Amino acid sequence: MKGFRQALxxxxxxxxxxxxxxxxxxxxxxxxxxxxxxxxxxxxxxxWAHKFTNVVCSGLxxxxxxxxxxxxxxxxLMKRDDLVSALSLWSRSRNREFxxxxxxILRLLDNGPxxxxxxxxxxxxxxxxxxxxxxxxxxxxxxxxxxxxxxxxFFHAQINGRRRMNRISKLKESSGTWIEDE
Numbered sequence: 001m002k003g004f005r006q007a008l009x010x011x012x013x014x015x016x017x018x019x020x021x022x023x024x025x026x027x028x029x030x031x032x033x034x035x036x037x038x039x040x041x042x043x044x045x046x047x048w049a050h051k052f053t054n055v056v057c058s059g060l061x062x063x064x065x066x067x068x069x070x071x072x073x074x075x076x077l078m079k080r081d082d083l084v085s086a087l088s089l090w091s092r093s094r095n096r097e098f099x100x101x102x103x104x105i106l107r108l109l110d111n112g113p114x115x116x117x118x119x120x121x122x123x124x125x126x127x128x129x130x131x132x133x134x135x136x137x138x139x140x141x142x143x144x145x146x147x148x149x150x151x152x153x154f155f156h157a158q159i160n161g162r163r164r165m166n167r168i169s170k171l172k173e174s175s176g177t178w179i180e181d182e
Contacts (some may be wrong), residue, residue, distance in 0.1 A: 008043070012045060012046060013043040013044065013045060014043065014044060014045075014046055014049055015041055015042065015043060016042035016043065016044050016049070016055055016056065016057050017055075017056045017057070018041075018042060018056065018057045042057035052134070063086050063087060063090045064083060064086075064087070066086065067079075067082050067083040067085070067086035067087070068082075068083060070082070071083070098128070098131070098132075101124075101128060102125075102128050102132075105121055105124050105125050105128065106125070108121055109121050109122070109125065169181060
């Protein structure tokens, strides 16, 4: 365990809070020798944790535990495949919940005043939009990681377009005069 903790420290990884039971495994409940163990962890870099301050890991431990326990014993590859399938289903159901929440809030906002305060709905709507934006950015980064090194015309055009968008062609001084390329 000391080696694991040291590896986390060396990698500058921190634990993401988990909702639900802290311990993954309990043994010896019937006897006086109750042993509880924490077998799973959700980890992130400190930069990531500072960007996403309200993140908690929920439901994932149950999905992993269920897939691992219910798969064919003694065959590690099949257990891994069952786990990947279970995680994929879990992810799809989470996405479905997200889109249903978004639809519901939008419908409530469109229908005008209701029992739920308009400010609360707006706050929930903005939170969902921020989550969606973060997810889309993450997907775009994954796409670039997979396909960005192909050195094609398309990716060169994308990079050049981004450079043009990020280029500062002129600045406005405090006096109000514009300074252009010099």
